[in-house]
Amino acid sequence: MKKLVLGALLATSLLSADSFTNSIGMTFVEIPSGSFMMGTATKSTAACPKDDPFTSKNEYQDCVDSRTSSVNKDETPQHKVHVKSFYMQTTEVTQLQWYKVMGNNPAKFKKKKLGYDSRNNPVENVSWYDAKEFVKRLNKMEHTNKYRLPTEKEWEYAARAGSTGKWCFGNSKSKLGQYAWYDNNSRDKTHPVAKKKPNRWGLYDMHGNVCEWVSSCYTKTYNSGCYENYKVLRGGGWINSANYTRSAVRNYYSPDDRYGDSGFRLARTK
Incomplete structure (x- = not known):
């Protein structure tokens, strides 16, 4: 009986041993523990020549720059990271989910602009502080303290889902449209979540639709x-x-910035 009462209080229905849906319709899947190489590798600079003091050039730095110019420096150095198991929301937080917790809908892409009911489109035009307030209120609603924004390493680990390529499916840009809404196919607007293919861990829209706030500060x-x-x-x-x-x-904004391409999804501590 006590377990039934607790379940009613949390209003959470378990779908399986590794997934659950909470009281406002947010579905989470278990992300397994593991290690991965975070960031982007650069070409080796070991063979770069020493600077010649008798020329006006810096031969060493020129060589280093040529080998790293195609990589965003904030994605370096690539390094091994271990991640403990946690739960990740399968989609970005939707406008309906936001409304159920916050009682409003700040999104720019709503019915008047889209031409259809926007409740399943990701909420956007929310700041990092707004996302943190959503977390606070949701935890209170469900009598827990386990909902949170994912860390940056958790997000990338979950997005890769075991892949070492540029995207969860590998390095072929020709496949991106099967997984993501981006400038080539979005028609300058958001789209309902979970309409593209998920990655192998069951997460939708990890590429595209809206950028997702994480808990981490920028470096x-x-x-x-x-x-x-x-x-x-x-x-x-x-x-x-x-x-x-x-x-x-990696992208970054001030924590109080609100834009029509910025939303989030939640993690949940086990």
Whole structure:
């Protein structure tokens, strides 16, 4: 009887041992523990020549720059990371889910602009602080403290779903349209969640649709200090080119910025 009462209080129905849907229709799947290489690898600079003091050039730096110019420096250095098992929401937070918790709908892409009911489109035009307030209220509704924004390493690990390529499906940009809404197919708007293919861990729209706030602050490289006045967004959105929907790409805004390409999804501690 006690278990039934507790379940009613949490209003959470378990779908299986590794997934569940909460009281407002947010579905989560278990992300397994594991390790991965976070970020993007650069070409080896071991063979770069030493600087010649008798020329006006810096031969060493020129060589290094040529081998790293195609990589965003904030994705470097690539490094091994271990992630403990946690739950990740299978979709971005929708406008309906936001409304059930917050009682409003701040999204720019609503019925008047889209021409159809927008309740299953991702909520956007929300700041990092707004997302944190949503987390606070949802935890109170469900009598827990386990809902949260994912960390940056959790997000990339979940997005890759075991892939070492640019995207969850590998390196072929020709396949991106099967998984993502981005500038090439979005028609300058968001789309209902879960209409594209999921990655192998059952997560939809990890590439494109809206950029997703994570809990982490921005760093110029993974070895540099944290800029607390900037928070990281991942995954790219409907406005971005294919390159900016890659698993390793990092974007950042001030935590009080609100844009029509910025939303989020939640993690839940086990």
